[in-house]
Amino acid sequence: MLGLDKGDHVTLTMDEAHPVSLLDTGVQGVIGKPLSRVDGPDKVSGAATYAAEYALDDLAYGVLVGAAIGKGRVVSIDAAAAKAMPGVIDVVTDFDTFIRVSQQGGETEAPTQGVRDIEYFGEIIAIVVAETFEAARDAAERLPVEYERGDGVFAFSMDDARDGDLPTNIVPARTEQGDIDQAMRDAAVSVDVTYTTPSQNSAAMEPHASIATWEGDSLTLYGAYQMPTSDAQQLAESLGIAADKVRIIAHFIGGGFGSKLGIAPESVAAAVAAKRLGRPVKAVMMRQQVFDATVRRSNTSQRMRLAARADGTLIGIGHETTASNLSTEDFFEPAGISTHFLYAGDNRLVSHDLVRLNWLLSGSMRAPGEAVGLLGLECAVDELAMALDIDPIELRRINEPARDPEKDVDFSSRALMPALDTGAKRFGWEQRPVRPGTRREGEWLIGMGVAAAARANMLMETSAKVAIHPDGSVTVSSAMTDIGTGSYTILTQVAAEMLGVPMDRITMELGDTNDVPAAGSGGSWGACSSGSAIYLACEALRGKLARAMDVAEAALTLKDGRAIGDNRSTPIGDLVGDGIEAIGTIKPGEQEELFTQASYGAHFAEVAVNRVTGETRVRRMLGVFAAGRILNEKTARSQCLGGMTFGIGAALTEDLIHDTRTGKLVNRDLAEYHVPVNADVPQLEVVFLPERDIHANPIHAKGIGELGICGAGAAIANAIYNATAIRVRGFPITLDKLIAALPAV
Amino acid sequence: MKFTINGRSYEAEADIRTSVLDLLREHVGLTGSKKGCDHGQCGACTVLINGRRVNSCLTLAVMHQDDEITTIEGLGTPDDLHPLQAAFVAHDGYQCGYCTPGQICSAVGMLDEAKKGWPSHVSADLEHSDLSDAEISERMSGNICRCAAYPNIVDAIREVAGRAPAGRDVAGADA
Ligand code: FES
Ligand code: FES
Numbered sequence: 001m002l003g004l005d006k007g008d009h010v011t012l013t014m015d016e017a018h019p020v021s022l023l024d025t026g027v028q029g030v031i032g033k034p035l036s037r038v039d040g041p042d043k044v045s046g047a048a049t050y051a052a053e054y055a056l057d058d059l060a061y062g063v064l065v066g067a068a069i070g071k072g073r074v075v076s077i078d079a080a081a082a083k084a085m086p087g088v089i090d091v092v093t094d095f096d097t098f099i100r101v102s103q104q105g106g107e108t109e110a111p112t113q114g115v116r117d118i119e120y121f122g123e124i125i126a127i128v129v130a131e132t133f134e135a136a137r138d139a140a141e142r143l144p145v146e147y148e149r150g151d152g153v154f155a156f157s158m159d160d161a162r163d164g165d166l167p168t169n170i171v172p173a174r175t176e177q178g179d180i181d182q183a184m185r186d187a188a189v190s191v192d193v194t195y196t197t198p199s200q201n202s203a204a205m206e207p208h209a210s211i212a213t214w215e216g217d218s219l220t221l222y223g224a225y226q227m228p229t230s231d232a233q234q235l236a237e238s239l240g241i242a243a244d245k246v247r248i249i250a251h252f253i254g255g256g257f258g259s260k261l262g263i264a265p266e267s268v269a270a271a272v273a274a275k276r277l278g279r280p281v282k283a284v285m286m287r288q289q290v291f292d293a294t295v296r297r298s299n300t301s302q303r304m305r306l307a308a309r310a311d312g313t314l315i316g317i318g319h320e321t322t323a324s325n326l327s328t329e330d331f332f333e334p335a336g337i338s339t340h341f342l343y344a345g346d347n348r349l350v351s352h353d354l355v356r357l358n359w360l361l362s363g364s365m366r367a368p369g370e371a372v373g374l375l376g377l378e379c380a381v382d383e384l385a386m387a388l389d390i391d392p393i394e395l396r397r398i399n400e401p402a403r404d405p406e407k408d409v410d411f412s413s414r415a416l417m418p419a420l421d422t423g424a425k426r427f428g429w430e431q432r433p434v435r436p437g438t439r440r441e442g443e444w445l446i447g448m449g450v451a452a453a454a455r456a457n458m459l460m461e462t463s464a465k466v467a468i469h470p471d472g473s474v475t476v477s478s479a480m481t482d483i484g485t486g487s488y489t490i491l492t493q494v495a496a497e498m499l500g501v502p503m504d505r506i507t508m509e510l511g512d513t514n515d516v517p518a519a520g521s522g523g524s525w526g527a528c529s530s531g532s533a534i535y536l537a538c539e540a541l542r543g544k545l546a547r548a549m550d551v552a553e554a555a556l557t558l559k560d561g562r563a564i565g566d567n568r569s570t571p572i573g574d575l576v577g578d579g580i581e582a583i584g585t586i587k588p589g590e591q592e593e594l595f596t597q598a599s600y601g602a603h604f605a606e607v608a609v610n611r612v613t614g615e616t617r618v619r620r621m622l623g624v625f626a627a628g629r630i631l632n633e634k635t636a637r638s639q640c641l642g643g644m645t646f647g648i649g650a651a652l653t654e655d656l657i658h659d660t661r662t663g664k665l666v667n668r669d670l671a672e673y674h675v676p677v678n679a680d681v682p683q684l685e686v687v688f689l690p691e692r693d694i695h696a697n698p699i700h701a702k703g704i705g706e707l708g709i710c711g712a713g714a715a716i717a718n719a720i721y722n723a724t725a726i727r728v729r730g731f732p733i734t735l736d737k738l739i740a741a742l743p744a745v
Numbered sequence: 746m747k748f749t750i751n752g753r754s755y756e757a758e759a760d761i762r763t764s765v766l767d768l769l770r771e772h773v774g775l776t777g778s779k780k781g782c783d784h785g786q787c788g789a790c791t792v793l794i795n796g797r798r799v800n801s802c803l804t805l806a807v808m809h810q811d812d813e814i815t816t817i818e819g820l821g822t823p824d825d826l827h828p829l830q831a832a833f834v835a836h837d838g839y840q841c842g843y844c845t846p847g848q849i850c851s852a853v854g855m856l857d858e859a860k861k862g863w864p865s866h867v868s869a870d871l872e873h874s875d876l877s878d879a880e881i882s883e884r885m886s887g888n889i890c891r892c893a894a895y896p897n898i899v900d901a902i903r904e905v906a907g908r909a910p911a912g913r914d915v916a917g918a919d920a
Contacts, residue, residue: 134767642892677889
């Protein structure tokens, strides 16, 4: 180590704005560029290794068994019958330790444990372990289990009792300002409507998977997890062992979309079985089990009230959401999260409540809150625009708040109107039929819709270690993950820009809890939190390089692996002795309270609705987004394409159906739960507006992974209304909901 | 049982219940082919058997001992990518990468089908496939990508097929 103490650790808490970012003065010229993914060649050739793909010696195969009742108790499991089958090693269960539900993201405690009591259909009660997958699967399917049935609540009804008082979940369950009832009475024009959205499933293409292997009392788990640092804590708590005895490895994750934020039942089952058998156990959930027993996005019923003066000025906004969850779980779908700050209006009520059901856990799915909340809000705003006879974009302009309408603070940055205006021009908004249901092309009705996008921005405590080696190469390591978001690539870009090192000289080591802790991937905080941690570590290393070269830090230029200053140029490897390293840690601070931070955008959609069949086809979609600095235009665009496509699914097809007699999911696979396929998705267009957010973090970027879904479905729904003059308030808008109201052919 | 995979012979002690997918992943150690559903619903497991694209989770290994099985590993390696693999990288035709080997194997098989003149559901002319964007989309719709890289997947395939980019006329534009 030269010029740097071992353990050099820089921490920044975002209490102050950070107006200067070294990324703006870097000369490597890679930040923001649309570079191809550094892990791309591995991914396209099958060389990227996902959780279930580690070939461990003496590996046994576990297949999970889910309860075949929706409520009650397990009386007995006839393990002997299964063990008599060829190849079967054991039937493992632990009624106290097995987790009843997946854990929510970021929690450090164990989720609800105990599986003798059955609270929902498909609850994982045992794992059958065999020498081969085929033997385990057969035995699991035939495992005799005796149940005692209980009375459950299997149908959602707004007539059922609700909690009335829930702990905060990202947002407080209820906030009130002024008097919404009075505003509704005073309004010249108002909307009072209820939108409903169904349960949904993240349906990441990689099923939840864990390989558990013990060495003494230490567990290593190869798992498909988005947040390994907290997942390891959850796992340790569940197993009753110390957190430092658990290591999670998650180098590649086949998508998560919230479903892999917290540990799922296969992790504990694999760990318990591996311990009991004294050999590694692999447990991959069947696709049906992913639906049955991981996590769903809750269904919602959203009462929307908008009260306006005749000129369109909002005087009141009410957004009252009822969602559902198991009786032991407090998570509520925070659908009103962006209703707090999206539009002006003095009288406001944003509330959330829960009906308790024996349906599987509800929790986070991509953009928890906004994804469905903006379906309600942005469709209601469209309804108000129609009632007022004001263009929907103009109505939003009239109600654009100068400051946060609920808190006495400014926005850190806000590009909603620029996004709407840019999009309107690009999309040809002026060609939208002003009167709905009036444009026809043969048997198709054509319409356009618009919706705002907004997603609250988050920063999470995260660390990263950066090391410069004597040969000038760089290693970055952190327990951060890449779930498809592009972390490997964008974080390499941050380090390359900061240290003036070519991309291919940087090794990015992610997805191992043996490295410094990170908040992982979720809530769109990953890039900003990890990028900032790397920024801080690199900033410290830049100082050390300047001192080693004996130039002022401000006079140091780093480019192509060389340090340049004072008319001298040296390979950076020559300045680091045996190598130098630093750890950077970013923490959220007062900036979060002093400014309302969010990413914004605008969605435009053109649809064609078939007059005969009621089928909706999305013809065109445009998303315009402002999310601070865009770290890589190519991967950021892909994130938005993905979000917008989730919006297509939410608007048109995705509908998780619960059997109201048992709570069992009726459509628990990819043939029956309809996620958009290639032919459902037109050539979507994405535009980024240049922006920097100095209040968010030192890299001036904001979250983008979820912004694309926020409002996307509402733009489609509003386009369907524009095409047909039919307002469907129950999502998804399937053809059966349109066909009766379509004009006779 | 004996198999020819990517031009090499393999011997494996597989069960008669073993699917081609599990043979590849669990017995032969070729984990490039992915399991997304194990029910023929997602396409993540797509491989080429005698040149045709097949959902390898839906067919038993024991039935394919005399067949030529080609997996993603047989198309190219990180240092020597197949043109479709390279195009997927260039066009960001993926995100998490889990559906990607299946998409690429499927695209190889699909381009061959189109070359042979097999029409698609949306072909305007059943005699002459023009591999329009709508056709590429339809022909690739057996491969789900939850990350939804679909527009980029179409871009990648279109490039390799040697077609110029065009406005994508999806259904609803036929009137
Ligand atoms: S794994 Fe074979 S189609 Fe899904
Ligand atoms: S790249 Fe993730 S599912 Fe296609």
